[in-house]
Amino acid sequence: xxxxxxxxxxxxxxxxxxxxxxxxxxxxxxxxxxxxxxxxxxxxxxxxxxxxxxxxxxxxxxxxxxxxxxxxxxxxxxxxxxxxxxxxxxxxxxxxxxxxxxxxxxxxxxxxxxxxxxxxxxxxxxxxxxxxxxxxxxxxxxxxxxxxxxxxxxxxxxxxxxxxxxxxxxxxxxxxxxxxxxxxxxxxxxxxxxxxxxxxxxxxxxxxxxxxxxxxxxxxxxxxxxxxxxxxxxxxxxxxxxxxxxxxxxxxxxxxxxxxxxxxxxxxxxxxxxxxxxxxxxxxxxxxxxxxxxxxxxxxxxxxxxxxxxxxxxxxxxxxxxxxxxxxxxxxxxxxxxxxxxxxxxxxxxxxxxxxxxxxxxxxxxxxxxxxxxxxxxxxxxxxxxxxxxxxxxxxxxxxxxxxxxxxxxxxxxxxxxxxxxxxxxxxxxxxxxxxxxxxxxxxxxxxxxxxxxxxxxxxxxxxxxxxxxxxxxxxxxxxxxxxxxxxxxxxxxxxxxxxxxxxxxxxxxxxxxxxxxxxxxxxxxxxxxxxxxxxxxxxxxxxxxxxxxxxxxxxxxxxxxxxxxxxxxxxxxxxxxxxxxxxxxxxxxxxxxxxxxxxxxxxxxxxxxxxxxxxxxxx
Numbered sequence: 001x002x003x004x005x006x007x008x009x010x011x012x013x014x015x016x017x018x019x020x021x022x023x024x025x026x027x028x029x030x031x032x033x034x035x036x037x038x039x040x041x042x043x044x045x046x047x048x049x050x051x052x053x054x055x056x057x058x059x060x061x062x063x064x065x066x067x068x069x070x071x072x073x074x075x076x077x078x079x080x081x082x083x084x085x086x087x088x089x090x091x092x093x094x095x096x097x098x099x100x101x102x103x104x105x106x107x108x109x110x111x112x113x114x115x116x117x118x119x120x121x122x123x124x125x126x127x128x129x130x131x132x133x134x135x136x137x138x139x140x141x142x143x144x145x146x147x148x149x150x151x152x153x154x155x156x157x158x159x160x161x162x163x164x165x166x167x168x169x170x171x172x173x174x175x176x177x178x179x180x181x182x183x184x185x186x187x188x189x190x191x192x193x194x195x196x197x198x199x200x201x202x203x204x205x206x207x208x209x210x211x212x213x214x215x216x217x218x219x220x221x222x223x224x225x226x227x228x229x230x231x232x233x234x235x236x237x238x239x240x241x242x243x244x245x246x247x248x249x250x251x252x253x254x255x256x257x258x259x260x261x262x263x264x265x266x267x268x269x270x271x272x273x274x275x276x277x278x279x280x281x282x283x284x285x286x287x288x289x290x291x292x293x294x295x296x297x298x299x300x301x302x303x304x305x306x307x308x309x310x311x312x313x314x315x316x317x318x319x320x321x322x323x324x325x326x327x328x329x330x331x332x333x334x335x336x337x338x339x340x341x342x343x344x345x346x347x348x349x350x351x352x353x354x355x356x357x358x359x360x361x362x363x364x365x366x367x368x369x370x371x372x373x374x375x376x377x378x379x380x381x382x383x384x385x386x387x388x389x390x391x392x393x394x395x396x397x398x399x400x401x402x403x404x405x406x407x408x409x410x411x412x413x414x415x416x417x418x419x420x421x422x423x424x425x426x427x428x429x430x431x432x433x434x435x436x437x438x439x440x441x442x443x444x445x446x447x448x449x450x451x452x453x454x455x456x457x458x459x460x461x462x463x464x465x466x467x468x469x470x471x472x473x474x475x476x477x478x479x480x481x482x483x484x485x486x487x488x489x490x491x492x493x494x495x496x497x498x499x500x501x502x503x504x505x506x507x508x509x510x511x512x513x514x515x516x517x518x519x520x521x522x523x524x525x526x527x528x529x530x531x532x533x534x535x536x537x538x539x540x541x542x543x544x545x546x547x548x549x550x551x552x553x554x555x556x557x558x559x560x561x562x563x564x565x566x567x568x569x570x571x572x573x574x575x576x577x578x579x580x581x582x583x584x585x586x587x588x589x590x591x592x593x594x595x596x597x598x599x600x601x602x603x604x605x606x607x608x609x610x611x612x613x614x615x616x617x618x619x620x
Contacts, residue, residue, distance in 0.1 A: 031070055036077070049074040069339025081175075087574050088495050094568075095250060095502045098243045100196065102506055105240035106513045107200040109233050111143055113520045115204035143201025144194060151193025155186060168497055170490030230521070234553050237517050241557025242564060244510040245594060249565040251503035252586040253576055254496045260578030261489050267418035267426060268318060269358030270481035274455035275317055277477040278466055279445045288373065288443075292435045294469060295350055295444050296369060301465040307451050307458055312353035313434070313444035317481070318418050319488045320446070323347070328430075330389055331399035331408055344385055345420065345429040346402070348437040348444055354380075354415050356450050364396050364413035371433035378433065380413035385428030402430075409436075422488050423577060448481065455480045495575065510594070511601040518550045519605035526612060534614040543610045550602035558594055562587060 006012060018033075039048060052072040060067040082089075115122075122135055158181050169176045278298075285291045295313055302311030316322040327341035336342065351368050354361050362383060371378050379400075386395035399408040409432075417426035437443045451458055459478050466475055486493075522529070529542055569581040579586070 045074055045076060064338045066338075068337075085491070087571070088491065091250065091572055091575065092495070092498055094571075095247055095499055098247050099502050099506055099509075100192065102240050102243050102247075102509045102513075104196050104199050105236045105243070106509050106516075107143075107146070107196075108204070109236045109240075109513060109517060111139075111200055111204045112233050112236070113516070115139065139204055140198060140201045143204075144197035147193045147197025147200065148190075150196075151190050154193070155181070155189050158185075158189065165498070168494055170487070170494050233517050233520075237513055237553045238557040238560065240513050241510055241554055241594070241598075242561035244506045245558055245561025245590060246565045246568060247499075247503050247506040248590045248594065249561075249569060249586060250572060251496070251499045252590050253569060253572060253579060253581065253583060254492070254499055256579040256583060256586055257576040258489065258492050258496050261422050261492060264419065264422045266318070266485070267359060267416050270485045272451050272453075272455055273357070273481035274449045274451060274458050274462065275446060275477070275479055275481050275484065276459075276462060276475055277446050278473055278475055280473070284470075288435060291443055292369075295434055297469050298447070298466060299350055299352070301468065302447070302449050302462065305449070305458065305461050305465060307453050307461075308449050309452055310352055310356040310450040311447065312356040313350040313447045314353055315348040315437075315443060315445060317446045317448070317484065318357075318420055319422070319484055321421065323420055326402045329401045331401065342389075342428075344402075345427050347429065347431055348434045349380075349431045350434055350444060353431070353448075356448050357418075359418060360416040362414045362416060363394075364411070366413060367431065367433035369433075369435075372435045377407050377409040377436050378412045379409050380415055380431040381411050382415055382417050382426065382429040384417045384426050385430060386411075386414050388428050400430075446477075492575075492577075507594075507597060511597050514550060514554060514598055515601040515605065517553070518546065518602045519608075521549065522546060522605045522609040525609070529609055529612045530614045530616070533612060539610040542612070543606050546606035546609045547599070547602055550598065550606070554595070554598035554602075558591060562591070 037048070039045075049072075052074060056067070056070065056072045060070065125135065126132070162179060162181055166176055166179060280291055280294065285294065299311055299313065302308055305311075315324065323345050324347070325343045325345050327343055329335060329341070349367060351366055353359075354366055364380070367378065367380055381395060389395070389400075390398055395411050395414055398411045400411070401408050413431075415431070418429065419426050420429075434443045449455070449458060449462060462478070463475055466473055532542065533539070565587070566582055573581045
């Protein structure tokens with residue numbers, strides 16, 4: 001394949017034929033394969049689903065004991081690749097769209113103020129023969145030119161921004177390595193910039209077109225601002241504030257959800273643990289005795305390293321999104337009906353795994369090296385498994401069978417529940433000693449070393465210890481358990497960082513907009529405020545009047561934004577954990593934050609209005 005190709009996982013480098021043995025073909029209890037197929041021309045996913053439903057029904061009819069309740073799910077490869085992140089990307093796109101609208105409202109407000117200040121100039125131009133259409137063209141040209149300059153600067157920043165996004169993106173984000181500022185993205189950028197310029201300049205241009213020539217020429221430009229212009233600017237501030245509220249509520253919900261995820265009890269302690277993978281090749285470790293001898297030697301060498309407190313192996317680490325499951329039958333219980341066999345997760349562990357990981361041993365004992373193929377088969381089980389299958393009983397000493405032809409195994413220990421992912425509750429799980437696990441050749445693949453200092457510093461010593469036993473063995477995925485823990489919430493962190501940055505920009509823009517409108521209103525009302533002060537008004541009265549006018553705009557925008565947020569945040573429901581899309585704490589926090597920012601933004605021009613000198617104002 002060409003350089004850069006990967007399918008389905010970037011870590012997959014070698015592809016080998018799937019060669020099933022006659023024994024595997026003769027049995028019907030394996031359902032672990034994922035099939036990739038190309039549809040015939042004109043065929044649909046629904047047709048393929050219908051055909052395979054018929055195939056599954058015939059297999060079940062021929063093998064009811066192993067295939068009852070087992071079906072086939074057909075979906076497009078595109079949906080399989082991007083299905084988990086589609087909602088998150090759409091939400092991010094919506095946030096960016098809201099941010100663009102906020103920018104347009106802000107610039108539109110500034111252009112309205114500028115057009116209001118130039119109204120007398122436009123009236124003089126019109127009186128000297130300039131056509132209305134020509135004035136409209138002039139204003140639209142000015143706003144479009146500003147937008148084009150902004151588009152060029154934005155495109156330059158985009159190259160840096162995309163690189164930053166790629167560095168922040170979680171490893172599982174589909175096709176993130178191929179994301180870049182391409183030709184379509186460049187054209188889209190300039191198209192949006194020009195559209196924004198037209199939108200921003202449209203309101204001032206239309207307003208100048210509709211202004212009355214004679215009234216404008218007679219008006220005193222030093223007086224108060226015209227009411228229609230003030231209403232237009234106020235309406236834009238309300239819209240801008242409402243959009244800002246919606247973005248902030250979305251960011252607040254993601255923040256609350258992330259904090260809830262961080263508080264999920266893992267069932268183990270990831271601090272100061274270094275992990276790595278050492279999968280044994282089947283060609284040289286073809287028997288259980290050879291594999292177990294290697295595990296025992298490596299565990300002893302790892303524990304003897306300076307700075308190592310404990311070391312043990314496991315078939316797959318928790319939160320690694322890799323686990324095995326099997327159906328079980330309880331000794332003494334009625335046999336389950338076809339398709340009703342209960343499933344539990346299972347892992348192989350070396351002795352000391354629970355203490356290394358900080359998983360509490362609640363009852364009984366740990367697995368031991370003395371648990372060999374010739375001794376009694378034993379397992380340790382999780383507390384969730386004990387509660388599910390032996391409620392109100394002591395699970396120690398109970399026996400199960402985890403394959404129709406497998407021997408009965410005895411429960412010798414009960415340990416705490418461990419999360420295999422952060423979203424779902426821990427599933428029932430059992431743990432086998434490596435000598436008694438005959439399920440796969442990679443009985444123990446991952447290792448965990450508990451250290452007294454910096455875990456990463458132990459990496460070279462661990463490689464030396466492994467290669468002292470087998471110098472040809474590859475060592476991969478050397479990382480701290482804390483890093484694996486962080487990777488479990490990488491998607492949520494990515495969403496939070498991006499939406500958080502956009503929300504901060506939106507908050508700044510809303511504050512700038514409120515400040516600009518209030519400041520312009522104060523400048524336009526300077527003479528009026530001077531007269532009020534000359535007639536006996538107190539500075540505090542002026543302060544309250546200016547703040548009150550700005551507060552009405554902020555409150556109106558806040559109320560509209562809350563209503564819009566209640567509707568739109570339902571789209572984010574699948575991105576949230578432990579918090580509802582209408583979380584009252586988030587809505588209250590956003591309201592308080594926006595109110596505080598609004599007061600700060602309006603206080604500076606209001607304070608300036610309070611200090612207007614009546615003599616200077618009247619002399620203007």
